[in-house]
Amino acid sequence: MQERVSNIYKELILDGQISLAVLDTTSLVQEAIVRHKLSPVAAAALGRTMTATAYLCSWLKGEESSLYVTLAGDGVGGKISVSGDGALHLRGNVQHPAADLPLNGRGKLDVGGYVGRRGTLTVVRDDGEGIPFVGTSELVSGEVAEDFSAYFLTSEQRPTAIALGVLVTPDGTCLGAGGVFLQPLPGAGEEAISFAEKKIGEFSDISSRIAEEGAEGVLRRFGAGAPSVRGLEFRCRCSRERAANAVLSMGREDARALLSEEGVISVHCHDCNTDYLFDEKDVEELFKSGE
């Protein structure tokens, strides 16, 4: 099987009244599953949130601009945090990666139960100019797509029809993940909004469609001809150098005290679940070169 890459495709449809975006995030979600050892329902919740965050990032101006999305609901999964930037590099985590739930009444992964049906969705957007924009909305169902739709409507005054899905096997293989976004442009007529709302209903099984026919197949259903395409990647901002700075900021005395207690200093990155280890020799060298 050919290795899939994650992409976002965009095109204007309906005489330029609607911005269509189709995302294939299968490889991105697979990487999140492996890094965080996600249960199937955790994979679905984080994967849907990462897909929506990728869409938000695609509107950022400049590669240095960044975006932070938090879903803080009352479900068993705890808080979900995803961040990304204008270069479409994304990373994220959930508070309880191993938490699992039985399938819901419709035989689907219970993402609403994992995220929770009460709580808030928060988006912080930093364009690198002045004070970051902070938008927040109440969770609607915890199923993520509806929650982001509510966010777009109440916080950005942009009605947006959204379908999101993650198809994952019980042993943690992501077969298909992605989303469809239909956002009427400012000045679009009522018929564009109702078209978007009606059309999105055809994509309740978006994860299976992505698995079977890819984003290209989904685009064909809109008659999209020549969409723009950009790559999406799970890429963290952490590095051994940044971790070393965290050790340095402890100060020599505290670092030595921790070393004698633990034998090694471990700096953990929650976003990609990486541990950076510093033993006695590493720590001595760090402080020596810092002098």
Ligand SMILES: [Zn+2]
């Ligand atoms: Zn990291």
